Amino acid sequence: MHDEINVDVHPTYPISWQAAACNGLLRGTMKPISTVLLRNTASLMVAQRLIALGGRVPGLLPGMMPPKATIVAEELGSCSGEWVRGDEGLDEGKVVLYLHGGGYFVCSPVTHRPITWRLSVVTGRPVLALDYRQGPVNTLADSLEDSLAAYAGLLDRGFKPEGIILAGDSAGGHLTLATLLALRDRGLPMPSAAICLSPWTDLSDVQRSANRWADPMLSAGRVDWLARQWTAGLDPTDPLVSPVFGDYTDIPPLMIVTGSTEVLREEAHRVVLRARSDGVPVRYEEWTRMPHVFAILADIVPEARLVFRHIRTFVDAVEAREPDAAAA
Template identity: 35%
Template structure:
């Protein structure tokens, strides 16, 4: 039984709004299933890489970015980057470094723009996105090297490490954690906070949710994840800390916010990460939307708005 919260609405008005919201979610699910069915590998091999990348671009175009911000692309050497800057008055002393998702094999600034704009709007911080090199043309550690270059660029601009919120979705969540670990191992200062949306923390795919939610998840399949991990790290060793942050030594990490959808096969990647952070004494918050899917924050839904409000509360008040 769903709860209805009233703010001067009649019962019928609130019920109608809930019905509209549910229909919107169902429409989004149908679109996701269509895009996924056209692009996901059907076996263990990474087939149709260009088709997969095109579907990621289509998904980025299907979901309109937020209004009220500027989008300023530029190049850092050969790496495309972009600033999402709130157009209203905003905090210029803090910044978000955002790592986009896409299984390390797809995704670009067009895809990154959606969540980057939402992060800018919700936090009031400027958001820097970067288009890291993709596998299989550029396997591990190319993406990490590019993330380090983006981090160094912020340091050169004069930001302190603690002024940076490091954010990422899906494989970008993996990259955010791996980047934090690389900074730690180099004896460098760490970001102030981490914000992770449906992070892929275990490339060995050992969580029970892979089986439990295989019929519920409209976005991911085990075959897809096994294919893209093979492209990204063909040498194997997918349970090693440099590939699977779930097995890192996370002691000393900054506070971490993890959000995930209850219908995704990566649910255990989020749940087990929280347990791992707890055991290491790292402050963290885990938030679940039971009926949502992988990186639902991208979509124009009430649940997405609520999730971004909680991101803002964590970033600004935690």
């Protein structure tokens, strides 16, 4: 089963017409819109309001969630969240702590339900989706504080570290990696594994050349601009700011998923190489021509549904590995 953890996976398939259509739609809408909106703090606030008012993707419509799925609101100190259960008969002694993406300024647990209810189903456990504080009012440190507090809260409620999985996408993938590094540095017990979907890992002044024109959704220039906003006054090479520079010694197994044409692909792969060099088993999956965080499109894109089966394979392998790891 270890081969299912420490492995590179490049799924081969004829790209579906749904994925091709989504790529075209994203290239004609999201990419130019972000180029216009991501220019100053005022525009960030406008984007936040637009997402809050009308940013409902197809998977959020009531009929798109399975009948047995449930959502329960949760208050978590400085922030809130929601418990997502995708089915009945889950293992309530285990949990996924999910950190949504959105560039640290948009989206919420609600926008990411197409991911969280499916994660609940394939992992066989409830998902706690965290509504952590975001910019421009709050800082990266505030977001990290919320994530660490939520994790500590799960431990206080009796969840064992080996029963917890961290997961996140995009900026939430960044926060997932920063949380792991912070937990390790503080000597706190580690979760059993972490899953990062299209993680944003480098907020330094790196020049993103790979896939600069191929990415159908993200503008490299706007990603660079956002990075400068969130790192003002910080050391951008600090691993908690740019996890690509982290030391991953003693970090639990990772699963990192990207699309082959993503502008963030290269920095995600750099984390894979760095973590493996530090002795961490990593399942790295690169999906042909899939857009940024394509798992959120699972209601309409077949490949996005398939990736959850791969997540199940990873989680099953981690759970099968645990007795051997404990014996070692």
